[in-house]
Each structure stands twice: as C-alpha cells, then as structure tokens.
Amino acid sequence: MTHATATMTAPSAVPTAKTRYKSPTVRGRLPVLILFLPPALLLFTLFVILPMGEAAWYSLYRWNGYGSPEHFIGLRNFQVLFNNAAFSTALINNGLIILASLLLQIPLAIWLATMLAHKIKGAVTFRLIFFLPYVLADVAAGLIWRFVYDGDYGLFAAIAGFFGVATPYVLADKNLAIYAVLAVIIWKYFGFHMMLFIAGLQAVDKNVLEAAEIDGARGWQKFRYVTLPLLGSTVRISVFFAIIGSLQLFDLIMPLTGGGPLNATQTMVTFLYTYGVMRMQVGLGSAVGVVLFVICVTLAFGYKRIFMRHD
Amino acid sequence: MTDTSTSIRMSAGTRIYLYVSLSLVAALVLVPLVATALGGFKSLGELRVNPFGLPREWHWSNYLDILFGDRYWRQMVNSLFIAVMTVFLTVVASAMAAFTLAHVKFFGANQLLNYFLIGLMFPAATAILPLFIRIRDLGLLDTYWGVILPQVAFGLGMSILLFRNYFRNLPEELFQAAFVDGCGYIRFFWHISLPLSRPIIATVSIISFVNSWNSYIVPLIMLNSETKYPWPLGIMVYRGEFGTQWQLVLAFITLTILPTIIVFFLAQKHIIAGLTAGAVKG
Numbered sequence: 001m002t003h004a005t006a007t008m009t010a011p012s013a014v015p016t017a018k019t020r021y022k023s024p025t026v027r028g029r030l031p032v033l034i035l036f037l038p039p040a041l042l043l044f045t046l047f048v049i050l051p052m053g054e055a056a057w058y059s060l061y062r063w064n065g066y067g068s069p070e071h072f073i074g075l076r077n078f079q080v081l082f083n084n085a086a087f088s089t090a091l092i093n094n095g096l097i098i099l100a101s102l103l104l105q106i107p108l109a110i111w112l113a114t115m116l117a118h119k120i121k122g123a124v125t126f127r128l129i130f131f132l133p134y135v136l137a138d139v140a141a142g143l144i145w146r147f148v149y150d151g152d153y154g155l156f157a158a159i160a161g162f163f164g165v166a167t168p169y170v171l172a173d174k175n176l177a178i179y180a181v182l183a184v185i186i187w188k189y190f191g192f193h194m195m196l197f198i199a200g201l202q203a204v205d206k207n208v209l210e211a212a213e214i215d216g217a218r219g220w221q222k223f224r225y226v227t228l229p230l231l232g233s234t235v236r237i238s239v240f241f242a243i244i245g246s247l248q249l250f251d252l253i254m255p256l257t258g259g260g261p262l263n264a265t266q267t268m269v270t271f272l273y274t275y276g277v278m279r280m281q282v283g284l285g286s287a288v289g290v291v292l293f294v295i296c297v298t299l300a301f302g303y304k305r306i307f308m309r310h311d
Numbered sequence: 312m313t314d315t316s317t318s319i320r321m322s323a324g325t326r327i328y329l330y331v332s333l334s335l336v337a338a339l340v341l342v343p344l345v346a347t348a349l350g351g352f353k354s355l356g357e358l359r360v361n362p363f364g365l366p367r368e369w370h371w372s373n374y375l376d377i378l379f380g381d382r383y384w385r386q387m388v389n390s391l392f393i394a395v396m397t398v399f400l401t402v403v404a405s406a407m408a409a410f411t412l413a414h415v416k417f418f419g420a421n422q423l424l425n426y427f428l429i430g431l432m433f434p435a436a437t438a439i440l441p442l443f444i445r446i447r448d449l450g451l452l453d454t455y456w457g458v459i460l461p462q463v464a465f466g467l468g469m470s471i472l473l474f475r476n477y478f479r480n481l482p483e484e485l486f487q488a489a490f491v492d493g494c495g496y497i498r499f500f501w502h503i504s505l506p507l508s509r510p511i512i513a514t515v516s517i518i519s520f521v522n523s524w525n526s527y528i529v530p531l532i533m534l535n536s537e538t539k540y541p542w543p544l545g546i547m548v549y550r551g552e553f554g555t556q557w558q559l560v561l562a563f564i565t566l567t568i569l570p571t572i573i574v575f576f577l578a579q580k581h582i583i584a585g586l587t588a589g590a591v592k593g
Contacts, residue, residue, distance in 0.1 A: 018382040032496040040408035040467055047464035048430050051438035113331050129337045135575050137525035140568045148343050153358045153557045195587045248434035251527040269436040285440040296433040
C-alpha cells in the first residue's frame with residue numbers, strides 16, 4: 001500500500017534506468033504506436049476531454065439541446081446558479097457530507113481498524129461484514145434504507161411503535177432528511193475507509209509500538225502519540241476519497257429522496273440532474289458541471305501540493 | 312513476539328469490550344440487509360406489524376413470481392453484457408496504451424500520460440450533458456454502446472495508471488533478452504507482458520466490472536427503453552410501479568443484490584484487494 005501511494009505521486013518520472021537498450025527500440029516502434037495508442041486516445045478524447053471542453057462552451061449559452069447553441073448569454077448561467085437557493089443548499093449539503101465524513105466516518109473507521117488489529121477470533125468475518133455495504137450498488141443501498149426509514153412499513157415505524165412515540169417520516173421532513181441521508185452514506189462507505197486504515201496499520205512498525213510500551217505508554221496514549229501520527233498518510237488519502245465521493249454523490253440520493261423534500265437533500269450532481277438534464281437546460285447544467293470541475297481540479301492540485309508533499 | 316505478548320495480556324474486559332463493540336456495528340450493517348431479505352417473504356400486512364422478525368408464514372410466491380418472470384433475468388443479462396463489454400474494452404485499450412507509455416520512447420510520452428491522468432480528476436457526472444449530446448449525435452442513444460463507450464472512457468485514466476506502473480516494475484532483463492533475440496514490441500506485449508500481468512488484469516477487471524455493474528447515472532441518461540435497462544435502473548422502475556407493495560420491492564432488491572453478495576463472499580480476498588488497491592493507487 002505504501003509503495004502504491006509512493007508511485008502515485010510521481011507517475012511521470014523520467015525513465016533514466018531503462019535507457020540502455022537503445023538499438024532495438026528504433027526498430028518496430030512505429031507499428032506499436034499506430035496500433036496500440038489510438039483506441040485509448042480516441043475513446044478518451046471523444047468521451048472525456050471533448051465533453052468537458054464542450055461543457056465550458058455550452059455553459060455560456062441558453063440552449064435546450066436541439067440544433068446548435070446560438071443564444072449567447074455570457075456568464076448569466078453562473079449568475080442564475082449562484083442566486084439559486086437549491087444550488088446553495090446543494091453546496092452546503094456537499095460540505096455537510098464532507099464534514100460528517102471527517103468527524104464521524106473516519107474516526108469510526110480508525111476505531112474499527114484498530115480493534116480488528118487485535119488478534120481475535122472472527123476478525124476476518126467482521127472485516128467482511130463491514131466491507132459488504134461498500135460493494136453493494138448505491139441504488140440498492142438507497143432503496144433498502146428507504147424501506148428502513150419508511151414510516152408505515154419500515155424498521156423505523158416498528159422502533160417508534162415499540163417506544164410508543166409517533167412514527168417519524170424522516171425522509172419527508174425537510175429538516176431531518178439530510179441527516180437521514182448522512183447516516184446512509186456513513187453506513188455505505190465506512191467499511192472502505194476501514195480497509196484503508198487496516199492496510200495503513202499493517203505498515204506501522206511493530207517495534208515502534210513496543211518501544212512506546214516499554215517507555216510506559218498505555219492504550220490511548222500509545223494510539224494518540226504513536227499510531228495516529230504514523231497513520232498520517234492514510235488519513236490524508238481517506239479524507240481525499242471522502243471529498244471526491246461527496247462531490248459525485250448521486251446514485252444514493254435518487255432512491256432515498258430524489259433531492260427532496262423541497263430540495264433539502266440536493267447535492268451538486270442531483271441538482272445538475274434535476275435542473276439540467278430533466279428540464280434539458282443544457283447551458284445551466286453545463287455550468288454546474290464547470291463549477292464541479294473547477295472544484296475537483298482545485299482540490300486535486302491543492303490537496304496534492306499541501307498534504308501529499310511528504311509522501 | 313509483540314503479537315503473542317499483547318494477546319496474552321489482553322484482559323477479559325478488553326475482550327468483551329472488543330466483541331460487544333464489533334458485534335454492535337456488525338448488527339447495524341446486517342439488520343437492514345436481513346430485514347430486506349426476510350421482508351420479501353412476508354405479506355404486506357405482516358410487514359406493517361412485524362418488519363424485524365421471521366415471517367410467521369413464508370410467502371415464497373413473492374420471490375418465485377420474480378424468478379419465473381422474464382423481467383429480472385432480462386435486467387441481469389443487460390447488466391452482465393454491459394459490464395463484460397466494459398471490462399473487455401477497458402482492459403484491452405488501457406493495457407495497450409499503458410504498454411506503449413511504459414516501454415516505447417517517443418516524443419511527448421510523458422505529456423500523453425498526464426493527459427490520460429486528467430481523467431482521474433473529475434467524475435463522469437461533470438460532463439454528462441455534453442456526453443449525452445455527443446452520444447445522441449453519434450446515433451448511439453438508447454443502445455448498449457452508448458453506455459459502454461463512456462464507461463470505458465472514464466475508466467481509462469485509472470486503468471492506464473495501474474497497468475503502466477505494473478509494466479514498469481517487470482524485470483528489465485526480460486526486455487533485453489527478448490529484444491536481443493529479435494522480438495518486436497507487439498510480440499513482446501502478447502507473449503511476455505500480458506501473461507505476466509494476470510494480477511493487474513484481475514485488479515483492473517474487478518474495478519471496472521464493479522463500477523459498471525453498479526453504475527446508474529450513465530445508463531439513466533443514455534437509455535430510454537426499459538427492455539435495455541440494467542438492474543439499477545430496472546429496480547427503480549420496479550419500485551415506481553409497486554411503490555406501496557414493499558414486500559415485492561424487497562424481494563426484488565434481495566434478488567438483484569444476491570449475485571453481488573455471492574460473488575463477494577466467494578472472491579472476497581481479490582475483490583477487497585482490487586477495490587482498495589485501485590483506490591489507493593489512484
């Protein structure tokens with residue numbers, strides 16, 4: 001794992017050690033370039049790079065997707081976007097999801113990972129169970145939780161009935177819905193983060209821990225001053241995935257709330273879908289895409305520069 | 312040494328604390344899943360009063376009706392076809408490109424790699440509207456290829472990175488020996504690189520299969536006719552149709568996630584390693 005992260009930061013290293021077999025490389029270089037590169041290059045350009053560029057272009061137009069974009073309106077789409085209450089909610093919700101991940105999900109993942117690091121019976125089974133929600137499709141997980149939260153037939157109805165309180169319809173309550181969604185996100189993804197930390201813990205040098213023990217460090221101290229600092233790079237990777245995951249969250253929201261009630265659970269991508277795709281407002285939807293792109297790229301570069309420098 | 316000493320020193324209290332905490336979390340994970348599977352056996356009336364427990368009467372018909380209808384199987388076959396084609400094209404296109412980027416020296420190789428790595432930085436949703444218009448203009452709307460090609464394209468960045476790092480770590484002596492013997496690049500790729508790359512082919516395949524099998528937004532936008540829907544779309548339609556009959560929806564959910572759960576338990580080691588390795592290396 002640590003090896004893998006090391007290679008990640010320098011993918012474009014110049015091949016200095018491999019320049020020795022120079023003569024055979026000249027022969028037969030052209031066929032391999034002509035045959036091997038175009039499939040990937042063509043697909044990637046056609047379906048990733050060009051659409052991204054087109055999103056930037058379309059975002060300057062009012063366009064319903066038919067004919068060609070002609071009605072140029074400058075930056076008006078962005079103006080509309082940032083004055084839109086639902087889009088503000090979406091941005092706040094994306095922030096909340098990241099916050100919940102930092103404050104609840106990652107601590108939970110670290111806690112479970114350290115518990116599973118003990119040599120106990122059944123550790124492998126627990127690990128499997130915790131990872132299981134991550135392999136399920138977001139859509140299925142969303143529907144399962146829609147059932148759990150259902151006020152008439154679901155588990156929440158039964159729990160409320162057991163305590164004799166009025167059945168809460170959490171997903172229909174515009175103040176509660178987002179917290180219900182956050183709980184599902186944590187349920188779905190904590191196992192993935194836990195796996196990252198299990199791998200990170202395996203790379204921690206046992207001798208350091210032993211030395212700390214000899215020096216008299218006990219449980220929590222050992223964790224706080226030895227293990228946690230050594231997990232630094234894993235924490236950063238985990239945070240990175242939490243942020244990326246939040247920014248592209250869509251599949252889980254649709255079966256749960258579809259962004260409602262009253263836009264209370266919109267994220268940027270559900271907003272793009274509801275306002276851009278469903279209403280075929282190509283310009284506005286593309287503007288959301290551009291905002292998302294700018295955030296993603298800023299994060300990717302900024303994060304790498306600030307936090308991954310030492311890895 | 313340290314391991315044995317800590318396990319000996321672990322007190323009964325610690326042990327109880329560990330098992331109680333772990334079991335509690337495990338219950339939180341499993342209860343919704345088990346309740347879903349059991350709910351499929353209940354009647355709607357029983358679901359209302361007893362969503363947690365075992366069904367008083369096992370209604371097999373909920374499950375059997377779905378299994379003997381063609382809807383469920385059609386969606387599974389659609390998903391399988393899309394996923395298999397996505398995996399195949401992703402592996403072929405990215406292995407070939409990564410091989411070139413790893414071993415052939417040409418002007419702009421590093422720039423080209425960085426170009427592909429741009430794909431790692433943003434999700435497909437970002438460009439979904441222009442992508443929809445492109446697919447429409449190519450006449451691929453409402454076809455499997457309209458789903459497969461964008462999925463392959465968005466998987467390329469990660470797959471090329473994984474393949475390239477792997478190819479570069481293969482022993483260099485292999486190249487020298489092969490090239491001295493007059494082996495060309497293409498034969499080298501086919502007869503030496505690929506057979507040695509089974510682990511990384513498995514990793515890339517697992518990542519792209521799981522992504523495609525679970526993917527929702529791309530097929531949602533590209534497909535119109537229900538006969539072509541993969542299961543995540545189909546399950547949403549089913550839920551829309553039988554919205555209030557939760558027992559049927561629960562049976563349908565259970566049957567659609569069953570293949571994932573079975574494969575996961577059969578190949579857990581590979582799947583966990585593949586998904587986390589891919590994530591970390593990305």
